Amino acid sequence: MTDAGISNKADPLSKPQSKYDYSKGPEPLEINMKWCKACNICIALCPKQVFEPDRDGKPVQARPENCTQCTICWVHCPDLAITSNYK
Amino acid sequence: MATATTSEKAKQKSDIFLKYLRPRKGMPSVWCAGCGNGIVMTAIIRAIDKLGLSKDNIVMVSGIGCSSRMPIYLDFNALHTTHGRALPFATGVKFARPDLKVIVVTGDGDALAIGGNHFIHACRRNIDITAILINNNIYGMTGGQGSPTTPSAAFSTTTPYGNAEKHFDPSALAAASGASYVARSTVYHATAMEKLIGEAISHRGFSLVEAVSNCHTYYGRLNRQGDPVTMINSFKEKSVQVTKAKKMSPEELKGKIVIGKLHEVDTTEFCDVYQSTVDRLDGRK
Numbered sequence: 291m292t293d294a295g296i297s298n299k300a301d302p303l304s305k306p307q308s309k310y311d312y313s314k315g316p317e318p319l320e321i322n323m324k325w326c327k328a329c330n331i332c333i334a335l336c337p338k339q340v341f342e343p344d345r346d347g348k349p350v351q352a353r354p355e356n357c358t359q360c361t362i363c364w365v366h367c368p369d370l371a372i373t374s375n376y377k
Numbered sequence: 378m379a380t381a382t383t384s385e386k387a388k389q390k391s392d393i394f395l396k397y398l399r400p401r402k403g404m405p406s407v408w409c410a411g412c413g414n415g416i417v418m419t420a421i422i423r424a425i426d427k428l429g430l431s432k433d434n435i436v437m438v439s440g441i442g443c444s445s446r447m448p449i450y451l452d453f454n455a456l457h458t459t460h461g462r463a464l465p466f467a468t469g470v471k472f473a474r475p476d477l478k479v480i481v482v483t484g485d486g487d488a489l490a491i492g493g494n495h496f497i498h499a500c501r502r503n504i505d506i507t508a509i510l511i512n513n514n515i516y517g518m519t520g521g522q523g524s525p526t527t528p529s530a531a532f533s534t535t536t537p538y539g540n541a542e543k544h545f546d547p548s549a550l551a552a553a554s555g556a557s558y559v560a561r562s563t564v565y566h567a568t569a570m571e572k573l574i575g576e577a578i579s580h581r582g583f584s585l586v587e588a589v590s591n592c593h594t595y596y597g598r599l600n601r602q603g604d605p606v607t608m609i610n611s612f613k614e615k616s617v618q619v620t621k622a623k624k625m626s627p628e629e630l631k632g633k634i635v636i637g638k639l640h641e642v643d644t645t646e647f648c649d650v651y652q653s654t655v656d657r658l659d660g661r662k
């Protein structure tokens with residue numbers, strides 16, 4: 291994913307919280323930037339702070355290792371822009 | 378090999394949207410960023426996918442409003458009709474083709490203001506139609522006029538000093554009018570909504586799912602509830618599960634949204650009764 295200067299590296303102080311290992315496969319989620327309207331819902335509702343907004347307000351997976359595939363972001367995306375790569 | 382299965386799974390998963398959206402039609406939708414209509418739409422997609430129904434056996438009927446634009450995006454048989462008249466058109470479709478699943482998507486203005494009479498009579502007949510009423514407490518499409526579900530004292534462009542009227546409770550109205558399945562959920566409770574929509578579609582008889590939703594553009598702005606996230610989170614705070622609500626007093630329930638399956642009765646369905654009347658008269662000939 292292209293981003294606006296947000297590091298995709300894990301914060302060394304926080305342990306990965308997810309049982310999924312994303313190091314070998316694709317990112318946890320597929321985000322369709324063409325459909326996303328930057329409503330902020332996924333960013334605000336994610337309980338694991340996986341996303342950071344890019345400069346347009348669209349979600350970037352800044353802390354992918356935290357994603358537990360809990361479904362919250364994609365069931366609440368009003369624009370069908372998020373799908374999981376794992377579930 | 379693990380990555381191959383993962384990407385296969387990913388493909389299947391993203392196909393669920395591609396499968397149910399009309400090719401080349403309109404996505405991204407016309408709805409405002411963060412509009413709850415889209416959250417209800419994905420709940421409907423997932424519910425139908427879980428039920429494993431064929432797209433060709435589903436007819437989606439709507440009237441006019443932001444919410445009523447949904448059949449434009451979904452790849453079912455569709456009728457986008459006139460304001461308030463989705464239920465009469467749907468009744469005709471169901472009556473002519475009782476083998477089809479008929480789903481109506483309607484707004485609070487569409488179903489309860491201009492379409493109020495059609496709504497109570499569809500409930501009374503208990504015809505096998507599933508109505509999904511997206512209740513955002515306001516007329517979204519036409520610029521934020523008050524609707525029959527705009528709460529007392531709430532602001533809209535037609536109630537600039539606070540609504541002097543009382544509001545309808547759509548679920549209570551449906552149950553009192555004869556609907557045999559009534560449930561309510563909010564866009565915060567999107568997974569529960571998916572389950573209730575699935576139950577409603579499977580139910581034989583008139584079923585209503587009231588989907589409490591955010592029109593932050595008008596209702597939110599005029600009532601100082603701000604952005605979609607604030608509104609969606611407020612639904613979480615205001616909601617009470619029906620089991621818990623039964624133990625609460627009317628005062629405690631003031632301003633709360635009771636969610637879950639509210640009403641279900643086992644009673645005769647209109648098309649069945651009509652068919653048995655036809656059979657009886659045929660036998661007499």
Ligand SMILES: Cc1ncc(C[n+]2csc(CCOP(=O)(O)OP(=O)(O)O)c2C)c(N)n1
Pocket residue numbers: 441442443444445460483484485486487488491511513515516517518519524592
């Ligand atoms: C006969 C007729 N009267 C009025 C209108 C104008 N009109 C279009 S949509 C609408 C209200 C829609 O409100 P609601 O059903 O709550 O849907 P929402 O836009 O909030 O989803 C009105 C009054 C119309 N299209 N046709």
Ligand code: SF4
Pocket residue numbers: 318319335336337338339340341356357358359360361362363364
């Ligand atoms: S699936 Fe859950 S944990 Fe993962 S990004 Fe979405 S909301 Fe966050």
Ligand code: SF4
Pocket residue numbers: 321325326327328329330331332333347348349366367368369370371372411
């Ligand atoms: S919820 Fe969907 S539309 Fe809204 S910011 Fe996230 S991806 Fe974009």
Ligand code: SF4
Pocket residue numbers: 407408409411412413414443444513517518591592593594595
């Ligand atoms: S005006 Fe309101 S109901 Fe219509 S699309 Fe915008 S937020 Fe949704």
